[in-house]
Amino acid sequence: MTRTVLLTGFQPFGGEQVNPSWQAVSALHGTRIAGHRVVARELPVAFGASLKALRAALRDMRPALVICVGQAGGRAQLSLERVAINIDDARIPDNTGQQPVDVPVVAEGPAAYFSTLPVKAMRHALSAAGFPAEVSQTAGTYVCNHVFYGLMHALRRQRIVRAGFIHIPYSPAQASMHPGTPSVAVETVTEALRLAVKVALNTRMDARLAAGAEH
Ligand code: PCA
Numbered sequence: 001m002t003r004t005v006l007l008t009g010f011q012p013f014g015g016e017q018v019n020p021s022w023q024a025v026s027a028l029h030g031t032r033i034a035g036h037r038v039v040a041r042e043l044p045v046a047f048g049a050s051l052k053a054l055r056a057a058l059r060d061m062r063p064a065l066v067i068c069v070g071q072a073g074g075r076a077q078l079s080l081e082r083v084a085i086n087i088d089d090a091r092i093p094d095n096t097g098q099q100p101v102d103v104p105v106v107a108e109g110p111a112a113y114f115s116t117l118p119v120k121a122m123r124h125a126l127s128a129a130g131f132p133a134e135v136s137q138t139a140g141t142y143v144c145n146h147v148f149y150g151l152m153h154a155l156r157r158q159r160i161v162r163a164g165f166i167h168i169p170y171s172p173a174q175a176s177m178h179p180g181t182p183s184v185a186v187e188t189v190t191e192a193l194r195l196a197v198k199v200a201l202n203t204r205m206d207a208r209l210a211a212g213a214e215h
Contacts, residue, residue, distance in 0.1 A: 002035070002036065002037050003035075003036050003037070003063070003064035004036065004037050004038075004039050004061045004062070004063040004064065005033060005036045005037070005038045005039070005063060005064065005065045005066075005067075005197055005201070006039055006041065006057055006058070006061055006063035006065070006066045006067075007025040007028060007029075007038060007039070007040045007041075007066075007067055007068075007069065007193070007197070008025065008040070008041045008042070008043050008054060008057070008066075008067075008068045008069065008147075009021035009022030009023070009024065009025040009026065009040065009041075009042055009043070009069050009070075010022060010042070010043050010044075010045050010050075010069075010070050010071065010143070010144075011042060011043070011044055011045050011095065012045075013045035013094070013095055013143075014073075014092060016071075016073075016174060018171070018173070018174070019045075019070075019071050020071055020168055020169075020170065020171040020174065020186050020189060021069040021070050021071050021168055022040075022042050023171070023186045024069065024168065024186050024189040024190045024193055025040040025069050025190075025193065026040045026042070027186070027187075027190045028040060028190060028193060028194060028197075031194075033194060033197045033198050033201065034197070034198050034201040034202060036064060036065070036197075036201060038197070039057075039061060039063070041053070041054075041057050043068075043147060044095060044096075045094050045095045045143050046094045046095050046096045046098065046143065047088055047090070047094055047096075047098050047100055047143060047146055048098070049096070050143055050146065050147050050150075051105075051146065051147060051150035051151075054068070054147060054150065054151060054154070055150070055154055058151075058154055058155070063161065064161065064162075064201075065161070065162045065163070065197065065200055065201060066151060066155070066161065066162070066163040066164075067117070067163070067164060067165070067166060067193070067196065067197065067200070068144075068147050068148060068151055068163075068164075068165045068166075069165070069166050069167075069168060069193065070143075070144035070147070070165070070166075070167055070168070071167070071168060071169075071170065072140070072144075072167035072168065072169065073169070073170045073174065073178065073181060074169075074170075074181055074182070075136075075167060075168075075169050075182070076132060076169055076182035077132035077133055077134045077169065077184075078126065078131060078132060078133045078134070078166055078167070078168055078169075078184070078189065078192055078196075079133075079134055079135075079136035079139075079166065079167040079168075080115070080117065080119040080122055080123055080133065080134070080135050080136065080164070080166055080196075081115055081119075081136050081138075081139040081148060081164060081165040081166065081167060082114060082115055082119055082135055082136065082137055083112050083113070083114055083115065083137065083138070083139070084112060084113050084115075084139060084145055084148035084149035084151075084152050084165065085111065085112045085138075085139075085141070085145060085149065086104045086105050086106060086109045086110065086111055086112060086149055087102065087103070087104060087105065087141050087145075088100040088101075088102075088103045088104070088105055088141065088142075088145075088146055089101055089102055089103075089141035089142075090141070090142055090143075091142065092142075094142075094143055105145075105146050105149040105150055105153070106149070106150070106153050109149075109153055112149075113149060113152035113153065113156070114152075115148075115152070115163070115164030115165065116152070116155075116159065116161075116162045116163055116164060117162055117163070117164035117200050118162075118199065118200060118203040118205070118206035118207065119135050119164065119206065119211070120135065120206050120207045120208065120209045120211055121199055121203045121206050121207040121209075122196050122199045122200060122203075123135050123209075123211055124207055124209055125195060125196075125199045126192055126195060126196060126199075129192075129195055131188065131191070131192040131195070132184065133192065134211070135211035135212075136167060137212075137213055139165055139167065144165065144167065147165070148164070148165035151163050151164075151165070152164075162200055166193070166196065168184065168189050169181075169182050169183055169184045170182070170183045170184075171183055171184070171185065171186050171189075172184075172185060
């Protein structure tokens with residue numbers, strides 16, 4: 001049986017016309033990577049509804065690997081997120097007007113979950129192939145962290161299903177509206193994600209490489 005890789009991107013938010021996370025993952029929809037079928041889904045930028053849609057997709061597809069992708073305007077590299085924390089603290093309202101402040105994603109849930117992706121091996125492979133990539137120590141406290149935490153919580157008893165989150169920079173079209181901010185072409189992000197999926201599927205044990213930060 002062909003196993004599925006689930007990739008998610010987000011709808012536009014914060015006044016943007018597009019979200020490069022959806023542009024990049026939708027370009028991989030229907031392709032095959034390392035013998036797996038890729039399915040892409042778009043999530044709303046909304047606390048609660050985003051996770052409901054994600055949980056439905058997990059139930060329907062029973063994927064072997066899940067990578068959720070979101071836009072992080074201002075970042076210069078693909079950020080392989082290490083950890084999801086159990087807090088919603090929104091600086092701006094979501095697309096439905098909700099703005100939770102210091103509310104847990106899951107009441108009584110653990111403080112945090114680590115990504116189960118081999119983030120070090122992925123960063124190494126991406127850098128070696130010329131893609132800008134880093135391991136990030138925070139996915140923020142907005143809808144992306146909310147989805148990342150909810151994803152890891154939903155899969156907490158299915159450790160065999162690898163899952164995690166990648167933040168991506170603005171696209172050049174977006175960055176032109178925010179002078180001075182870095183960007184990466186959507187096509188480049190798409191190719192980087194294709195490689196990231198391949199490495200995640202082919203790496204059993206993560207590499208022991210330094211990719212920490214002092215701050
Ligand atoms: N980025 C936001 C939410 C949706 C997205 O693409 C975030 O980083 O939380």
